[in-house]
Amino acid sequence: DAKTTQPPSMDCAEGRAANLPCNHSTISGNEYVYWYRQIHSQGPQYIIHGLKNNETNEMASLIITEDRKSSTLILPHATLRDTAVYYCIVRGYNTNAGKSTFGDGTTLTVKP
């Protein structure tokens, strides 16, 4: 699986959009980009995933650059409950979900 690089921490004002970047310059053609988050003392939670098109669900939007070497997770209206560690994971098409490599992630702090 490709290696990912994320900033260690970010702050965001409550109600504003949180944009979390991820670099995955060695991604291969059949690898997906996944995002999970882990709220303090809880198990990781799946957020969204994509291959090359932008994706949106009820939690977030995922923007993947045309060359697929980076992506951005967008939380459109961050709340205090979105404070968590956010993990960007790149995983092969046929690699089972539990063998994802969780790096250090980005600690997002949403401030009032």
Add this chain to the structure above:
Amino acid sequence: NAGVTQTPKFRVLKTGQSMTLLCAQDMNHEYMYWYRQDPGMGLRLIHYSVGEGTTAKGEVPDGYNVSRLKKQNFLLGLESAAPSQTSVYFCASSYVAPLRDTEAFFGQGTRLTVV
């Protein structure tokens, strides 16, 4: 729908004691996994199972054993606990679907302290 349930949620062991952590899922998932997470670090895969009766080693398997006698349950055993095994343990499960991507569902964790 309970999802993935881990028991116990907290445990304190003395060095050398043994214990078993239980993970149960009600989603009929084929794959199940055990991870450990140390303070300030990401998750590391201990063991996993791709189906009832099968297990495989992950990234950090030493000092742990697992069993998958029933599809819905995945047990993690510590035969002789050591202080280095103090950690938060997470169980997860997922579908096996090689032709489409899937996500993993995680339990709430077991906080284990070995003194």
